[in-house]
Amino acid sequence: MGWAGTTADAPDDASDGALARRAARGDRAAEEALCRRFRPRIRLYGLRHLREEAAAADLAQDVLVAVIARLRAGAVREPDRLASFVLSTCRQLAGSAVRTARRREALLSAEPLPAPLDPPAEPLPRDRLARCLEALAARERAVVVATFYAEQPAEAISRDHALSAAHVRVLRHRALRHLRTCLGLEEAAG
Known part of the structure; x- marks a missing residue:
């Protein structure tokens, strides 16, 4: 045919x-x-x-x-x-x-894929995580919540918050670095 x-x-x-x-x-x-x-x-x-x-x-x-x-x-x-x-x-x-x-x-x-990160030995206390989230700047907190709670991609977050998708990714990266430092998972950049 x-x-x-x-x-x-x-x-x-x-x-x-x-x-x-x-x-x-x-x-x-x-x-x-x-x-x-x-x-x-x-x-x-x-x-x-x-x-x-x-x-x-x-x-x-x-x-x-x-x-x-x-x-x-x-x-x-x-x-x-x-x-x-x-x-x-x-x-x-x-x-x-x-x-x-x-x-x-x-x-x-x-190149072989990197080994996955080991999970923390014990779960993080919720109140400690809540305090660290509250310490973030409002935009960073909004991006983290939209990313990990609402499971939205950067493009959707950018439309909802009048930001560029690239700026959303920068804010997310910065917020995660602050959270890791606050939770004691990473040394503070000095």
């Missing part, structure tokens, strides 16, 4: 271009038909290039989400060449996945 044309598993005999134009107008049935039509081809492409079933399934999902989003945004200039657009999206996302896997392998094989 090639990349161009229609397949028997489509709900009707509409061409790729006709379905793409309908999907661009918000027709959910056309979107579903395109997904049914292209998912098997994308999965096969993923198996051939990524060599893992899970990676191929992820690729199919990522490509279909990207293609449907581009159709909804009206960003597919030639709907009649949708198969070529899907193939180029496959190439881009599969290539990115391969590069990411190579970088990860290189990082892991280059």
Whole structure:
């Protein structure tokens, strides 16, 4: 089965271009038909290039989400060449996945990971931790609470507190250093 044309598993005999134009107008049935039509081809492409079933399934999902989003945004200039657009999206996302896997392998094989830090012999008293948290500057305390209690990433904290994400990371680093010193886990910088 090639990349161009229609397949028997489509709900009707509409061409790729006709379905793409309908999907661009918000027709959910056309979107579903395109997904049914292209998912098997994308999965096969993923198996051939990524060599893992899970990676191929992820690729199919990522490509279909990207293609449907581009159709909804009206960003597919030639709907009649949708198969070529899907193939180029496959190439881009599969290539990115391969590069990411190579970088990860290189990082892991280059140097052994550091040993995890030993946990404290006994848990820290809550009242001592509370006093140390209260001693932090208001912004530092807000960043620590948002990071470790609300489990928010730096980007979300930056939006909530009108700070840049980089500033949030600096505040978090500074606050953790102050907490370690206050708790006696680190010598005071002098």
